[in-house]
Amino acid sequence: MPYSYDPQNIFAKILRGEIPNKTVLETPHSLAFHDIAPQAPVHVLVIPKGPYVTYDHFANEASAEEIVDYTRAIGEVCKMLGVTPGAGDGGYRLIANSGDAGVQEVPHLHVHILGGRVIGRMVSRSA
Ligand code: AMP
Numbered sequence: 063m064p065y066s067y068d069p070q071n072i073f074a075k076i077l078r079g080e081i082p083n084k085t086v087l088e089t090p091h092s093l094a095f096h097d098i099a100p101q102a103p104v105h106v107l108v109i110p111k112g113p114y115v116t117y118d119h120f121a122n123e124a125s126a127e128e129i130v131d132y133t134r135a136i137g138e139v140c141k142m143l144g145v146t147p148g149a150g151d152g153g154y155r156l157i158a159n160s161g162d163a164g165v166q167e168v169p170h171l172h173v174h175i176l177g178g179r180v181i182g183r184m185v186s187r188s189a
Contacts (some may be wrong), residue, residue, distance in 0.1 A: 064115075065115045065119045065167065066118070066171075067113040067114070067115055067169070068116075068169055068176075069113070071168055071169050071170050072170075073109050073168050073170035073172060074113070075105075076093070076095070076169055077093065077109070077111055078161055079114075081173075083095035083096075084096040084105050084132070086139055086142060086143070087108075087135060087139050087142065088133055088140060089112075089131050089134070089135045089138075090143050090166050091110055091112060091128045091131035091132060092108060092109065092110055092131050092132045092135035093108070093109055093111060094106055094107065094109075094135060094139045095107055097174065101176065102176040102178050102179055102181060103177070103178025103179055104143050104145055104154065104175065104176065104177040104178040104179060105174065105175070105176050106143060106174075106175045107172045107175075108132070108138055108139055108172065108175055109170060109171060109172045109177065110124065110128055110131075110132045110171055111123040112128055112171075113123060113138055115159055115169050115170065115171060116160040116161060116166070116171055117158040117171055117173075118160065119171065120132070120171050123131070126150060134179040134181065136156070136173060136175070139175060140154060140175060143175065143177065145175070145177035145178070151177075152177060152178070153177060153185070154172050154175050154177035154181075155174075155175075155176045155177070155181045155184075156174070156175055157173065157174040157176065158171070158172070158174075160183050167179045
């Protein structure tokens, strides 16, 4: 079944400027902002500006320009946040919850960048 994008989701409203956000970085095709309910000392979300629901949706249907912009934006945000292991920083976890099994709450692609402490196990053993 093809993806259907809900333009009333909260990140679409952020992109339209209808609700505020704490912006970390804005690029032509991407926006990074602080999570409203941080689960670690560093907790930033990076979203593409285009109407993509999940990572696979984006990976399969976005333009090469959007994909490069989004990927570079994630890399730049990691540097800005001071979490890149290559620079001697403490590291981070990148998460893209997708669909029901991934327990995705907001149906607009976003990656979480979590750091500033040891994040713990990759997944819990149970739901
Ligand atoms: P997910 O479960 O991966 O869909 O995560 C959605 C994330 O969006 C959660 O971590 C929320 O805290 C975050 N969130 C929801 N509303 C906002 C908002 N207005 N600004 C920033 N983050 C938000």
